[in-house]
Amino acid sequence: MCATCGCDDAAGPRVTVPHEHVGDHGHGHAHSIDPHRPTSSIETITLEQRVLAKNDSLAELNRSRLAGRNIVAVNLMSSPGAGKTTLLERTIRDTGATRPVAVIEGDQETLLDAERIRRTGCAVVQVNTGAGCHLDAAMMHQALDELEPASGSLIFVENVGNLVWPALFDLGESGRVVIISVTEGTDKPLKYPYMFATADLVIVNKLDLKPYVDFDLDECRRHVAAVNPGAQVFAVSAAKGDNMALWYRWLADRS
């Protein structure tokens, strides 16, 4: 089983461009145990290290690699169907002329989202996590190797759609964005507090559908503030373009 992503050999993460599984994932450990070894020589070792130290150190490597080339990477997380890909399509079309843009697409299966992004003319790699439910720093590293983004690029990482698992895994990004849509319900930030607690920005999408659903934007803002007082909240419609300038300004401020 892969030490970093928890996949097994049959369902490991896959990047669409032909590739080799990233160098040392820790598959090479010894398996010899002698159950008859006397227990008199038991030694207690103090470790005091973070459980996710390996992911975190890989994430820091990604971060310094990106910073060294003036590349901004934004991690987009949401439940399935909140409109991440639609938001990206419009963002690339509206801002792609001002700086190089590249996208890392994460999904359990299929190349469907990568193909949508490719049609915008933007560089893209798809990472299929198989049985895995989130991207991690090793997959990010692998995807960056395949993308080879130009200096000064803006990279969007479209994480696997769910509001639970990606929360804990640092990829080396410089900004974390959680997207919800007005069709999902006002109480999402309270139901998935760990995810919202890690966000720099919360985007409430599908604002054009608000007249048709029972969604209270002010209450949603209060719920976000309850779990993450520092997060900004923008309400937009990626499909129609409403308020997208707020998001573009946020991106420009990160550059």
Next chain:
Amino acid sequence: MHELSITQSLVDAVCLRAAGRPVHSVKIQIGALTAVVPEAMRFCFDLVVEGTEAQGARLDIEQRPGTAHCRSCGTDTVLADPILLCPCGSADVSITAGRELQILSMEVG
């Protein structure tokens, strides 16, 4: 479940440090604000250690409650959930504990 990949990271770090010696027990600390469920981690641990130096090892989990300091009233409070609210009503609080996900120690030999 993300506990599986977290547990795999744990066992990988433990086996690396054990350097071939059998591992008898592993002690970890999980904060209440980490979104890691101790029961799920225990379940995953027994699966992940199979065939490694840590096979059969005992997993000791020390759970830490979430605590926060209120900047409005100056008191420290225990957080029952990740909602950042002091009993005084203020949301101007900073988390002081509960985000730990640490390997504390292990027994080998």
